[in-house]
Amino acid sequence: MRIIRYQDHDGNFGYAAEQQDGSAVAIEGDIFGIHSVTDRKVEVAKLLAPCVPPSIFCIGLNYRKHAEETKAQIPERPILFMKGLNTLQNPGDPILLPTGLKSDRVDYECELAIVIGKAAKNVSREEALDYVLGYTCANDVSARDWQIKWGGSQWCRGKTFDTFCPLGPAIVTKEAIPDPNNLAIKTIVSGEVLQDWTTKDMIFDVATIIEFMSGSTTLLPGTIILTGTPQGVGMARDPKRWLKHGDTVTIEIEKIGRLENPVFDEQ
Numbered sequence: 001m002r003i004i005r006y007q008d009h010d011g012n013f014g015y016a017a018e019q020q021d022g023s024a025v026a027i028e029g030d031i032f033g034i035h036s037v038t039d040r041k042v043e044v045a046k047l048l049a050p051c052v053p054p055s056i057f058c059i060g061l062n063y064r065k066h067a068e069e070t071k072a073q074i075p076e077r078p079i080l081f082m083k084g085l086n087t088l089q090n091p092g093d094p095i096l097l098p099t100g101l102k103s104d105r106v107d108y109e110c111e112l113a114i115v116i117g118k119a120a121k122n123v124s125r126e127e128a129l130d131y132v133l134g135y136t137c138a139n140d141v142s143a144r145d146w147q148i149k150w151g152g153s154q155w156c157r158g159k160t161f162d163t164f165c166p167l168g169p170a171i172v173t174k175e176a177i178p179d180p181n182n183l184a185i186k187t188i189v190s191g192e193v194l195q196d197w198t199t200k201d202m203i204f205d206v207a208t209i210i211e212f213m214s215g216s217t218t219l220l221p222g223t224i225i226l227t228g229t230p231q232g233v234g235m236a237r238d239p240k241r242w243l244k245h246g247d248t249v250t251i252e253i254e255k256i257g258r259l260e261n262p263v264f265d266e267q
Contacts, residue, residue, distance in 0.1 A: 032221035053224040056083040062228025069236040087165035096266040103143035109229035110187040113138035116223040128210035134173040137259040184254040197230035
């Protein structure tokens with residue numbers, strides 16, 4: 001099933017199940033609990049990020065080729081950082097290049113995002129996927145100057161500017177993606193394919209990430225976990241490719257779809 005979150009022409013918000021013909025029917029109840037898919041069609045005036053998470057966790061350096069291109073050591077355990085909820089952005093809405101706390105080195109990162117479906121704590125790897133509602137596309141937008149030079153050795157400053165976590169276009173439930181570590185994933189910036197790889201290259205697969213993240217930690221329903229990015233990021237290219245005003249960034253993941261956002265300077 002493809003779950004979308006939307007706003008209708010009257011300003012009402014809701015969840016719906018997207019149909020093969022592009023139409024959508026209302027979902028009643030809690031998508032993280034008891035819910036039902038109705039036959040009532042809804043009018044989608046605006047597509048929204050597919051959920052509003054209680055937390056956004058992110059795993060860094062989780063693709064072997066990406067670690068190689070940045071000349072980083074392969075990690076022994078998943079590297080964790082977080083994004084603030086202010087970073088959440090809808091499909092089609094702009095990524096804003098910071099001007100108040102200025103950055104000239106804003107980068108794109110296509111990522112598979114896990115959507116946790118029920119509270120998870122101390123979950124084994126073997127049971128980990130039982131706690132997943134589904135998956136969506138994410139863009140871990142990163143201001144590399146603040147991440148690497150001016151962040152005091154912490155990544156969060158460069159990762160947590162407004163609009164730096166577009167999500168969407170839909171949550172594809174786990175039944176439709178039985179193997180999340182066998183998906184094509186790519187980034188296209190203004191028509192140029194810059195990342196084009198596969199989730200097979202993850203150092204820590206989805207089940208291992210959930211096991212690690214839930215260790216002595218409750219992952220609440222709706223929690224988003226970004227799982228890392230493949231090679232081809234802007235900072236590792238020659239010449240480097242930073243996002244600029246007027247660009248359009250498209251994240252594309254097999255079986256999930258395309259997440260597209262324009263890029264504007266912050267006003």
